[in-house]
Amino acid sequence: MQKLADQIKDAAKKLLAEQKVDLVIGFAEGSLPLRGTPLFARTPEEADKLTWNLGCENNLANYLRKREGKVAVVAKGCDVRSIVALIKENQINRDNLYIIGVPCSGMIDRKKVNAILGGKELLEIEVNGDTATLKGNNCSETAKVADLLHNSCKDCRYGNPVIYDELVGELLPEKETDDFAEIKKFESKTTAQRRAFMNSEFSKCIRCYACRNACPVCYCEECFVDCNQPEWIGKSALNTEDNILFQVVRVFHSAGRCTDCGACERACPMGINLRLLTRKLVKDVKELYNAEAGVNMDDKAALATFTADDPEPFLVKE
């Protein structure tokens, strides 16, 4: 990790010193253990703060839409997929973007760390190869890094950036294909069971919209939930149905564009299982159209193209 951090720093400083870019967006050491935080470096000195660790979980593609000037971004696999999706949607000008690609085998989920520490606060983390030592107040636990990763990272098959201008680190071995096991399990439940789960999960929603704002492909000028004339959705938090409606519309709006990066779920302060919904759509799009968002520069976004033999099971009751 230290080596990667140094390589990223060197690459960024060089780009800035040679004035190839005006800005490098990457990660700095955050203020909490295991926390990378987005950094905007405009000078080689500022780029000295760049780092790379297992807490660089934010999707930096979110900061790239409609940018002026030349920008470089430090991007792991999921960030690059989102970038590709956004280039296709004309939100990012590829010519003005320099991608410092970082092969990524996953970021650590602090919720899993907290569970292992029994709710105690994490004060320090030491990573040694594939094990992590988690230190809290008067307690210490060890765990396999692989067990601490975000579920989205475990499911991710594109840790290697699909496009880049420069790669730091080594490409990682391919993983097996995603089997969507937990989605299939949820699909096999009855409507009533699914409804009950949704109700209990979304009763926790406080409508802070962190999920929406953390998502790189959620960028409408005016979100339907914000619009008050007409008012598409109840504004108050009295009603779980409205919370579900918000989420369902959000997820449908990103169908075929969602890269399963997990940024929405990570952002949710209430720990709501949002990937259950987003991944259902990822799975459907893959099964129906054999399409995945942002995996190459050639495919058109699944819902932006039409062929006469597109399946339409949702229109025709078979």
Place this chain on the structure above:
Amino acid sequence: MIVSKNDIPSFLDKLIGEYQVFAPVQEGSYTLFKQICSGADAALTDGNTKLPAKEIIFPQSEKLFSYNVTAEGAKLESIIDDRKKVVFGVRPCDAKSLTLLDNVFNNDKYQDPYYLTRRANTILVGIGCNSPASTCFCTSVKGGPFDTKGLDLLLVDIGDAYVVEVVTEKGKTLIDNAGFASASEADKAAAAKAKDEAQVTCQVNTDGLKEKLDVNFYDPIWEKIHEKCLGCGACTYLCPTCHCFDIVDDAVDCNGCRVRNWDSCAFPLFTLHGSGHNPRTSNKERYRNRIMHKFKYFVDNFGEIACVGCGRCIKNCPVNMDIRVVLEDVRGSEARLDS
């Protein structure tokens, strides 16, 4: 007075008959204040609840009145919640936050009957913090892990029992008939020791902060500070002192309710005028407002900083926007104090 931890559930059970009792309840990986039906549901763990106790007095969505319009005219019915409440296990920072909100809802210009009725009918039973989190900085903003501001009773954890400190008359009435034994000298010593040993390690220096904010509205520092902020409502909705609200009508045809909802200065609609003009066009102005409101405007209006140092915004911001770092950046900025 002293109460054994084992006796807390039955004490709460007794209160449940007479009051709506709210206590932290375990919800997956965190705790939340909920109304409990059984004393055994109270999860008095270390640390603070995910959402502040504020929502019990100032709910996220609150029906103010219902209306019904017919050919004969309009019928209005106000909805004032005057049920007696006990909030059990509130942390000192959350209790202090209510004393700050009191300024907003009860001042020379306006007295809010909804808030004030709830407030008057609520008894706050606090539990001091023996092990403050690394993100707690209450002592930097005139609070502390055993501060009694806003509380009616304070419980001090001495291992298998709590030593009860009576803060107000209201608190006294709650335990007068509870049959608790009085605390021995040893218990009192244990309580004093717990207070002594609780260390709030995080300090936030607010010296000169207000003076900087008085003059740095146009300082370029805000360009940099806001840059990574996503403009979500997580920090404001989790903050015990944020109190901005919006008022909407929740109606079908001629029947409906007027509802008061929490709002957030991070949202684009926050100050959008009817004309379409918005004085806070971008995230820069919105984030600046969050800091200005807490550390300047509130100080100008009520003489106190509107932050109680609970650390929720630090722990929960999706991009690790840390208010401690922001304040340090503002203090260190080059805004000219003489300009």
